[in-house]
Amino acid sequence: GAFLGRIEQANASLNAFITVDPGKSLAQAKAADARIARGEARPLTGIPIAHKDLFCADGWRTTCGSKILGNWIAPYDAHVIEQFNAAGAVLLGKTNMDEFAMGSSNENSHFGPVKNPWDLTAVPGGSSGGSAAAVAARLAPAATGTDTGGSIRQPASFTGTSGIRPTYGRVSRYGMVAFASSLDQGGALGKTAEDLAIMLEVMAGFDPRDSTCMDRPKDDYVGALEKGVKGVKGLRIGLPKEYFSKDLARDVAEPILAAIEQYKKLGATVVEVSLPNQGLSVPAYYVIAPAEASSNLSRFDGVRYGFRAEGYTDLLDMYKKTRAQGFGAEVKRRIMVGTYVLSHGYYDAYYLQAQKIRRLIARDFTEAFKQCDLIAGPAAPSVAFDLGAKNNDPVKMYLDDLYTIPINLAGLPGLSIPCGFGDKGRPVGLQIVGNYFDEARMLAAAHAFQ
Numbered sequence: 001g002a003f004l005g006r007i008e009q010a011n012a013s014l015n016a017f018i019t020v021d022p023g024k025s026l027a028q029a030k031a032a033d034a035r036i037a038r039g040e041a042r043p044l045t046g047i048p049i050a051h052k053d054l055f056c057a058d059g060w061r062t063t064c065g066s067k068i069l070g071n072w073i074a075p076y077d078a079h080v081i082e083q084f085n086a087a088g089a090v091l092l093g094k095t096n097m098d099e100f101a102m103g104s105s106n107e108n109s110h111f112g113p114v115k116n117p118w119d120l121t122a123v124p125g126g127s128s129g130g131s132a133a134a135v136a137a138r139l140a141p142a143a144t145g146t147d148t149g150g151s152i153r154q155p156a157s158f159t160g161t162s163g164i165r166p167t168y169g170r171v172s173r174y175g176m177v178a179f180a181s182s183l184d185q186g187g188a189l190g191k192t193a194e195d196l197a198i199m200l201e202v203m204a205g206f207d208p209r210d211s212t213c214m215d216r217p218k219d220d221y222v223g224a225l226e227k228g229v230k231g232v233k234g235l236r237i238g239l240p241k242e243y244f245s246k247d248l249a250r251d252v253a254e255p256i257l258a259a260i261e262q263y264k265k266l267g268a269t270v271v272e273v274s275l276p277n278q279g280l281s282v283p284a285y286y287v288i289a290p291a292e293a294s295s296n297l298s299r300f301d302g303v304r305y306g307f308r309a310e311g312y313t314d315l316l317d318m319y320k321k322t323r324a325q326g327f328g329a330e331v332k333r334r335i336m337v338g339t340y341v342l343s344h345g346y347y348d349a350y351y352l353q354a355q356k357i358r359r360l361i362a363r364d365f366t367e368a369f370k371q372c373d374l375i376a377g378p379a380a381p382s383v384a385f386d387l388g389a390k391n392n393d394p395v396k397m398y399l400d401d402l403y404t405i406p407i408n409l410a411g412l413p414g415l416s417i418p419c420g421f422g423d424k425g426r427p428v429g430l431q432i433v434g435n436y437f438d439e440a441r442m443l444a445a446a447h448a449f450q
């Protein structure tokens with residue numbers, strides 16, 4: 001009830017939620033109360049959680065930030081939603097996002113941009129900007145997100161929240177509207193690393209309905225935090241020398257370097273590592289992600305889901321009008337790029353090249369992790385930028401993903417925790433990257449810092 005009140009008060013200015021349904025949420029809360037009364041409470045029983053509006057939740061409108069799904073009611077629960085239901089959590093509402101998770105500022109939503117609670121003239125980051133703003137403004141204690149190229153870590157950095165993208169395959173993608181299937185991974189945003197550990201404990205786990213979900217026991221993420229600062233002693237933190245280039249704003253570099261100093265004081269050893277192919281990651285991603293998106297989004301044809309244009313002459317005309325009216329500009333741009341790079345004659349020149357670069361980037365990390373346990377650096381090259389600042393220049397917007405994308409291409413886990421403030425008092429996030437399935441160690445290190 002208290003959080004629903006906060007949403008009613010603040011959502012008009014922040015636009016963090018696309019859908020709230022107090023009746024449904026309060027009914028779930030009542031059921032949770034009964035469970036607690038029966039002594040059947042679990043860690044999240046009765047706790048309201050917000051979900052990015054691309055997780056299907058039975059009976060809830062699930063828009064993916066798009067007009068094409070604007071009136072679509074999901075007929076089933078995503079695996080992630082099932083897990084939260086089983087834990088007794090309450091679905092608080094569905095959060096705003098860039099259309100089909102394509103964007104870094106939340107300005108690509110059909111439902112309007114989200115504002116950054118720290119400064120209403122700044123973007124909250126994207127594409128999980130609604131989730132990040134909701135957590136930052138205390139409209140929700142924690143929220144889910146997805147991270148295909150940085151969409152959890154970058155908004156966490158911009159809003160002074162904590163956010164984790166787990167290893168590819170750690171969380172089931174079943175019931176999560178697909179953007180780029182080989183990169184998409186569900187994760188969480190919260191105030192602290194402890195929140196993230198609790199969330200991941202619920203979300204992670206094997207699901208045979210996602211063929212890339214790993215059948216591997218989950219670690220004790222919450223238990224791992226207990227080591228506290230003692231756990232940092234002897235930890236080898238890798239600092240990639242490529243990270244501190246002219247691309248990184250001074251007001252971000254300073255708090256990041258101060259955070260590294262803090263880790264040294266706690267007993268960590270800092271080693272210089274190298275990720276030589278880092279610079280190729282943005283171009284490779286912006287071939288691979290649109291290629292997969294162009295295929296995934298072919299299902300939105302006006303027949304199977306949601307919106308259908310009016311006034312068409314035949315089937316082909318209906319497809320054309322539905323897609324022309326239903327998708328926004330950025331989504332169309334990606335479908336065109338993706339179709340182009342997959343087409344005969346261009347496949348070898350673009351798609352295959354990008355896949356080779358992807359391999360090189362993954363190998364860079366494998367080499368680096370021979371010398372260190374975790375890698376630290378910025379989550380984004382700058383603090384939150386102003387609304388409208390990059391909206392008319394897609395390449396400028398794409399370059400903002402420079403520090404997050406390599407991790408997605410390699411399939412690694414990464415998190416961002418707040419570590420200070422840059423210009424105009426806007427938050428800065430410290431990114432911590434771990435080796436495959438090393439989320440517990442990452443969370444423990446983040447917790448020790450906090």
Ligand code: GLN
Nearest residue numbers: 101102103148149150151
């Ligand atoms: N900003 C990136 C993009 O636009 C990443 C988005 C994401 O992680 N979903 O593709």
